[in-house]
Amino acid sequence: MELTVDQKKTYAYTGGRPFNPELPTVVFIHGAQCDHSVWGLQSRYFAHHGFSVLAVDLPGHGRSEGPLLPTVERMADWLMQLLDAAGVDDAALVGHSMGSLISLEAASRRPERVARIALIGTAVPMPVSEALLDAAKNDEAKAEAMINVWSHGARGAIGGGTVPGLWLAGAGIRLMERAAPGVLFNDLNACNAYARGPEAAAQVQCPALLLLGSRDQMTSPRGAQKFAGSLKDSSIVTIEGSGHALMAEYPDAVLDALREFIQR
Amino acid sequence: MSKPKPFAFNFDTLSLHAGQQPDPQFGARAAPIYLTTSFVFKDADQAASLFNMERAGHVYSRISNPTNAVLEERIAALEGGAGAIAVASGQAAMHLAVCTLMGAGGHIVASRALYGGSHNLLEYTLPRFGVETTFVDPRDIDAWRAAIRPNTRLLFGETLGNPGLDVLDIPRVAEIAHAAGLPLMVDSTFTTPYLMRPFDLGADLLFHSATKFLGGHGVAIGGLLVDGGTFDWEKSGKFPTLTEPYAGFHGMDFAEESTVAAFLLRARREGLRDFGACMSPMTAFQLLQGMETLPLRMQRHIDNTRRIVAHLAAHPAVESVSYPELESHPDHALAKQLLPKGCGSVFSFVLKGGTSGGKLAGRKFIETLRVFSHLANVGDAKSLVIHPASTTHFRMSDEALRAAGIHEGTVRLSIGLEDANDLIEDLNSGLRAAQKA
Ligand SMILES: Cc1ncc(COP(=O)(O)O)c(C=O)c1O
Numbered sequence: 001m002e003l004t005v006d007q008k009k010t011y012a013y014t015g016g017r018p019f020n021p022e023l024p025t026v027v028f029i030h031g032a033q034c035d036h037s038v039w040g041l042q043s044r045y046f047a048h049h050g051f052s053v054l055a056v057d058l059p060g061h062g063r064s065e066g067p068l069l070p071t072v073e074r075m076a077d078w079l080m081q082l083l084d085a086a087g088v089d090d091a092a093l094v095g096h097s098m099g100s101l102i103s104l105e106a107a108s109r110r111p112e113r114v115a116r117i118a119l120i121g122t123a124v125p126m127p128v129s130e131a132l133l134d135a136a137k138n139d140e141a142k143a144e145a146m147i148n149v150w151s152h153g154a155r156g157a158i159g160g161g162t163v164p165g166l167w168l169a170g171a172g173i174r175l176m177e178r179a180a181p182g183v184l185f186n187d188l189n190a191c192n193a194y195a196r197g198p199e200a201a202a203q204v205q206c207p208a209l210l211l212l213g214s215r216d217q218m219t220s221p222r223g224a225q226k227f228a229g230s231l232k233d234s235s236i237v238t239i240e241g242s243g244h245a246l247m248a249e250y251p252d253a254v255l256d257a258l259r260e261f262i263q264r
Numbered sequence: 265m266s267k268p269k270p271f272a273f274n275f276d277t278l279s280l281h282a283g284q285q286p287d288p289q290f291g292a293r294a295a296p297i298y299l300t301t302s303f304v305f306k307d308a309d310q311a312a313s314l315f316n317m318e319r320a321g322h323v324y325s326r327i328s329n330p331t332n333a334v335l336e337e338r339i340a341a342l343e344g345g346a347g348a349i350a351v352a353s354g355q356a357a358m359h360l361a362v363c364t365l366m367g368a369g370g371h372i373v374a375s376r377a378l379y380g381g382s383h384n385l386l387e388y389t390l391p392r393f394g395v396e397t398t399f400v401d402p403r404d405i406d407a408w409r410a411a412i413r414p415n416t417r418l419l420f421g422e423t424l425g426n427p428g429l430d431v432l433d434i435p436r437v438a439e440i441a442h443a444a445g446l447p448l449m450v451d452s453t454f455t456t457p458y459l460m461r462p463f464d465l466g467a468d469l470l471f472h473s474a475t476k477f478l479g480g481h482g483v484a485i486g487g488l489l490v491d492g493g494t495f496d497w498e499k500s501g502k503f504p505t506l507t508e509p510y511a512g513f514h515g516m517d518f519a520e521e522s523t524v525a526a527f528l529l530r531a532r533r534e535g536l537r538d539f540g541a542c543m544s545p546m547t548a549f550q551l552l553q554g555m556e557t558l559p560l561r562m563q564r565h566i567d568n569t570r571r572i573v574a575h576l577a578a579h580p581a582v583e584s585v586s587y588p589e590l591e592s593h594p595d596h597a598l599a600k601q602l603l604p605k606g607c608g609s610v611f612s613f614v615l616k617g618g619t620s621g622g623k624l625a626g627r628k629f630i631e632t633l634r635v636f637s638h639l640a641n642v643g644d645a646k647s648l649v650i651h652p653a654s655t656t657h658f659r660m661s662d663e664a665l666r667a668a669g670i671h672e673g674t675v676r677l678s679i680g681l682e683d684a685n686d687l688i689e690d691l692n693s694g695l696r697a698a699q700k701a
Contacts, residue, residue, distance in 0.1 A: 016316075016514055016521075037523040045318035062523065063498075145268035157272035159337040160285035162320040164328035165532065166347040166525060167282070167340035173270040174346050174493035174524040251320055 001054075003085040010082065011063035012036065013055040015047025021087040024115075026262060028055040029079065031097030031121070032187030033144070033176045035062030038096065041163075041251045042258060051262075054086060060183060068186040072098070072194040076105035083113060092116040092262050096247065097219060098191050101126060107208075108200035117204070118261055120211040120254065121244045123223035124197035128188045136185040143184055144176040153215035153243035161249065168248050201230040208234040209261040211254060213242030235261070267464070275342065275458070276559045283337025295334045297549045301325050316514065317521075327536055331545035335552050339472065339488045342457040342558070344464060346493025347528045349536065350486065350548055354453060354473025355381055356541035357487030361449055361469055363539065364531040365503060366417040368394025373411040373418070375402035375432065377425025379473075380656065382451065386420075402430045402437075403594065409440045417502060419446055423462060424454040424608050427652070427676060428669045429588050431595035431602060438466030445500040453477070453643070454608045458562035463492035465602065469527070476643025480554035480561050484547045489531065493524035506530055512538075561645065561681060566606035568687065569679040575688050576613050581695040583614040583673065609680075610642045612652075615673035615698050623672045625698040626651040630675070632697035635682060635690040647680035647687055 001019050003010045012019075013036040026046045028039040036043070036055040047053040058075060060066035069075045079102060083091060090113045095103035100119035107114040135143035148169060155161050156168040176184070208231045212221040221238060228234045237257040242250045273281070284295050303322045305311035313319040322328050336348040351357050362372070374386055376399035386397040400407040402421050412419075419441040421432040432450060441448040447468035452460070456477045462470050472478055474486040497506040498519045506526045509515040513533050518526035536542055554561075570589070577585045584592070588599035588607040599607050615625045629651070630638050636649040640656060650656065653672045657665055665671065679687065 013520060016516065035523055037521070040521060041318055041320060044316065045313060048313075048316055048318055139268075142268045145270040148270040149272050152272065154285060158278075158281050158285065159283035159341060160334070161337070163347075164320070164322065164333040165336035165340070165349055165528060167337045167345065169271050170340055170344060171346040171493055171524050177494070178496070178523060255319065 003082065005078065005082045005085045008059060009065040010059070010085070011057045012082070012086070013039070013043060013053070015043040015045075015053035015055065017047040017053070019054065019086065020052050023050065023052040025052045025054065025086075025088045025091040027079070027083070027091045027093050028053065029093065029095040029099030029102050030056070030058065030061070031099050032191060033147070033179045033184045034096075035175070035178075037062075037175065038247055042094075042247060042255050045255055045259075046262070052088075054082070054088075054091075056082060060186070061179065066180075068183060070186060070190060072101045072105050072190050073196070075102045075190070076109055079106050080110055080113060089113065090115050092118070094118040094120065094258060095122075096120045097122065097244065098126075098187050101191060101194050104200050104204065105194075105196065107206055108196070108203035111203065111205040114206055116206050116208070116262060118209040118211060118258055119224070121213060121216055121219050121246050122210060122227075123219035124201070124227040125223075126191040126194060126219060128192040133185070133188055133192060136188050140181065140184055143188075144173060147176065147218070148173045150217040151244040153213060153241050153249055155241065155249040156243055156245055162251055168245065172245060172248065197227065198230060201227065204231055206233070207261070207264075209257065210234060210236045211246065211257050212236065212238045213244060213246050213249070214238050214240050215242060216244045218244035271341070271344070278338070278341045279558050280556050282341035283334040295331055295549060295552055298325075298330045298545050325545065326540055326542045327532060329545050329548070331552075332543055332548040335548040335555070336488070338552065338555055339457075339474075339478070340490055342555075343452075343470065343490050343492075344457075344461055345470075345490040346524050348488050348490040349528060349531055350488055350543040351536070352487065352541040352543055353485045354451075354471065354475060354487040355385065357471035357473075357489040358382060358385060358451070360531055360535045360539065360541065361471060361489055362390065362395065362418065364505060364527060364535050365447070366395060366505075369415055370395045370418075371413050371416045372397040372420055373408060373416055374399055375421030375425055375430070376400060377402050377428060377430045378422055379426045379451070379453075382422075402432055405433065405436050405440070408437055412440075412444050412446070416444070416446060419448045420450070422451040422454065423460055424588075424610075427612055427674075428586060429593070429595070429607060429611060431588055431598045431607070433598055434462055434465040434467050434602065438468075441468075442466075445502055447495045454610055455603065456558060456562055458559050459566075459605050459608065460603055463494065468492050468495040474551050475641075477562065477565070478555055478558065479551045480557070480643070480645050481550070482641065482644040482646065484550040486543050486547050486551050491525065491527045495527070497526055510534070562606075564681045565609035565679060568681070568684045569606070569609040569611070571684045572677070572679055572687060572691065573611065576691065579695060581616050581699045583616045585611065585613040587611045610676065610678045612674050612676045614671050615675065615695075617673065623653050625701040626673050626675055627654055628701040629694040629698040632694040633690050634693070635686055636677070642678040644678060645681045647682055648678040650676050652676060
């Protein structure tokens with residue numbers, strides 16, 4: 001579906017069903033250098049089980065017009081504008097990686113509009129190594145290769161995934177290569193600079209789920225576990241064996257945890 | 265061109281492991297053969313979810329199967345692509361690709377140096393369904409560009425052409441394709457990912473007759489269609505099958521659904537479903553057994569081929585040898601650039617005196633051989649030989665033969681994995697007999 005947000009052409013995948021703002025809404029927010037397609041299976045499930053779905057392309061990503069938003073805070077504000085544009089009062093937010101920070105920040109700024117947050121592959125704070133930031137700035141192919149290797153557990157690195165015929169490590173690098181130059185540095189920089197984690201956590205009123213991969217090398221599960229204690233109402237689900245690309249490596253486990261949490 | 269490696273493991277490791285986790289139920293290390301037509305649903309909701317692409321999994325083996333999936337991931341991993349589809353044969357792979365990209369009114373620009381079966385499909389059969397092909401000399405780069413029409417949807421060639429081993433200049437042909445908003449597909453059968461990875465060079469799609477080197481044992485027919493995931497169908501705007509809602513599958517717009525795997529989705533959800541050229545799981549298992557040793561075998565194929573090419577090139581009973589590693593081959597320089605690890609193990613040579621009246625010499629040569637098998641295939645573990653003028657091209661006039669680059673004394677060899685000394689001795693006995701003919 002195409003929306004106009006802040007006068008910019010904005011795209012959100014609706015899970016294969018027409019969007020209906022009357023239904024409870026789940027918003028899916030992708031991570032750095034990605035787009036809505038990382039949520040293919042999960043977004044379709046919710047759209048066909050009584051929810052309305054918006055799997056967004058953040059500004060300057062996928063099919064959404066730029067410019068890129070430089071900070072997590074700005075992205076969170078943009079997300080609220082997107083809800084306005086879609087005619088949605090409040091929604092459950094499901095964010096992956098950078099998208100998890102956006103969800104957290106949005107829930108802290110506008111508690112009345114955020115019913116739940118599911119933070120997938122998250123760590124707060126989310127420091128990005130100097131080496132990766134440097135590569136993202138000066139050699140995107142190198143940065144993408146580093147991320148692709150670090151993002152996968154055995155299922156991604158060796159294969160044997162659930163989607164027949166899809167080679168996750170290959171599909172992963174190709175999706176990153178699709179992004180325009182500059183997107184990766186913008187996103188990683190935003191993650192690295194996001195310092196409002198503790199403050200935001202104190203302001204969050206809604207239930208939070210932290211969905212972690214035991215083999216995540218991008219956002220270590222330990223960082224997330226520590227952070228969970230600062231949220232009022234949080235639960236943790238760890239997917240054994242998964243790397244950072246949880247939705248690709250363990251799509252059913254991610255879906256089951258989300259179903260449990262959102263339908264609770 | 266040294267791009268950083270985006271994968272955790274290297275080629276030889278992926279040959280053995282890619283696409284498979286040890287079986288979670290019994291711990292089987294080898295890929296189990298799931299010889300079953302269908303798969304039991306866990307419950308009604310899961311059943312509906314599978315049909316509706318809300319969950320991933322297997323429903324019916326015409327569409328997907330766990331053993332086939334291992335093979336699909338393995339070839340995609342070795343090629344550095346996004347994914348793959350296993351089909352009944354190399355021919356089926358090519359057909360599936362064409363039918364996924366275009367319908368009646370579509371047009372293909374293809375190299376004219378093609379395997380006969382591919383040529384038949386493009387020249388005679390597809391026109392009956394409204395898809396036309398213009399054939400070009402693969403070495404004539406401008407001809408590729410000139411042959412593109414408004415309704416062209418695909419450029420296609422073999423990595424190593426048939427029968428002259430024309431080396432396809434993938435970077436340049438891909439550039440022409442992309443400038444016209446079109447994908448380049450290559451038939452990688454003769455090179456395998458061990459010798460060349462076309463996606464790294466600019467190709468967008470490729471297929472294999474897995475019947476040949478990938479299997480390596482000559483016991484199974486199969487095809488593998490691989491998507492590099494590189495081509496932007498949406499941006500091109502020429503592929504409504506991938507960028508517009510498909511009434512035949514939930515009104516799905518495949519490129520919207522999957523940014524990088526739209527082609528694979530449509531090919532599976534429509535092409536495998538409706539045309540039905542699926543691979544048997546038994547075949548998938550057999551091909552996997554072969555692929556585990558692909559790097560070892562290909563190196564041996566190349567080592568043997570190099571020795572035999574050198575031997576024949578120096579033999580007094582041989583007029584000429586056509587192999588791109590020889591300076592005499594027109595693509596020698598390009599081969600050095602694109603195929604540094606070797607130019608495959610299938611090549612032709614011409615018997616002395618064989619450019620005219622050499623049919624008898626050719627026959628005598630072949631009938632004398634004891635190790636080489638006389639048959640119509642290539643890429644077997646065992647060495648193979650065929651004399652085109654008396655078999656595959658028997659009906660052709662001398663002029664037509666020459667136009668196809670074939671002389672009456674042309675012999676095609678597919679070098680296997682035997683001891684190279686035995687192969688050389690066998691060839692020597694044939695050459696002696698041919699000289700007396
Ligand atoms: C280069 C090439 N492509 C395609 C094919 C067709 O493959 P299949 O026989 O598996 O259908 C062959 C078979 O000889 C081939 O040599």
